[in-house]
Amino acid sequence: MRIGAIEAGGTKFVCGVGDEHGNIVDRVSFPTERPEPTLERVIDYFRDKKVEAIGIGTFGPIDIDPSSPTYGHVTTTPKPGWSGFDFLGTMKRAFDVPFGWDTDVNAAAYGEAVWGAAKGLDSCVYYTFGTGVGVGIFAEGRLVHGLLHPEGGHVLTRRHPDDTYEGFCPYHGDCLEGMAAGPAIERRWGVKGSELPPDHPAWPMEAFYIGQALASTIVLLSPKKVILGGGVMHQKQLFPMIREEVKRNLNGYVAHDAILKGIDDYIVPPGLGDNAGLCGALALGLAALRVQS
Structure with missing residues (x-):
């Protein structure tokens, strides 16, 4: 074909x-x-x-x-x-x-379900963190649309206690996209994220916001795989930080081995890159x- x-x-x-x-x-x-x-x-x-x-x-x-x-x-x-x-x-x-x-994010979620990191599973969530934040949802074997389509980049977040940046989203200010997309990193720290060293305090702060969003997604949708893509996630040091933030936020409430013992295989980069x-x-x-x- x-x-x-x-x-x-x-x-x-x-x-x-x-x-x-x-x-x-x-x-x-x-x-x-x-x-x-x-x-x-x-x-x-x-x-x-x-x-x-x-x-x-x-x-x-x-x-x-x-x-x-x-x-x-x-x-x-x-x-x-x-x-x-x-x-x-x-x-x-x-x-x-x-x-x-x-x-684009629903398409990426679907591709990951057909050929990528979620192959063989009937549910996954795909987040992209780049110039914006988008979320694609594949649940019970189909893509989720609803009234419009998922816009999970605009969920509200708790502010990091050391963060004074107001957020750049023109609609919500300090929503997830406003605080964690690539432009937020650049405006908060004065340089592009790709120019910051792996041990810069930007990354624990970024993980703080992403970890919140993923914990909410897990309790709301119960996906069988969480996939994180986009330019921001090229910073591979973020993955262990995010996993720890998710566990901290869930605090043992979702008592499944995928999170308690196998979170490295549960929150992953795209299998399709x-x-x-x-x-x-x-x-x-x-x-x-x-x-x-």
Whole structure:
């Protein structure tokens, strides 16, 4: 099979072609501009690829309700030109193939469930910590949508006792995204996180916020695997700190061996690495093809 995949990020688009086993055989990436020139490049890429379906995992918020008149649109976003844009419709007008359509983080969660760290499990949660914070939820064998779709980056947090940073989220200030996304690290400490040493006090503070969020996720959703991706999580020293924060916050209440004895295998980086989003989009396209068949 030849399946198209689009990982549509706020900073860059990644397009690729893969097969039913999750193998990416070709890819291209380019900066995210206004919608028309960006999708023109996407359409040009796929024009000669002869794909049987295309999966799209995109930044949001987006409308993923098939019964909605604005299904397939980007909804409210500060990205110039994208608010209200008919992303999916534009692609459907260019290609007469089945389309999968979901958020970028739901796509990543799905890819991890099909081919990655949560393979063989019927539930997982995927967090990305980068320029923003996003959450994808795969539960009881399906992706969670609901009223809109999960926006777990905007849960409220307790403030670290030594933290005076006000938070950068324009809606909530000191929500999880406002305190723990990449821009929060840079604005709090004056340099990008990638320039801070592993023993810098930024990292225990970051783990404090992420650990809170994961503990809440565990008691609310009871996922069988928690996967942490995104640029911030390239700081591998964060993982043991986060696991300890989760155990501290749960305080023995969730008395399961996965947490009490095996937390190193419970809170993990993506099994698909930086391909989680693109492979997830590939899985969405494959699922759409199977539904139509």
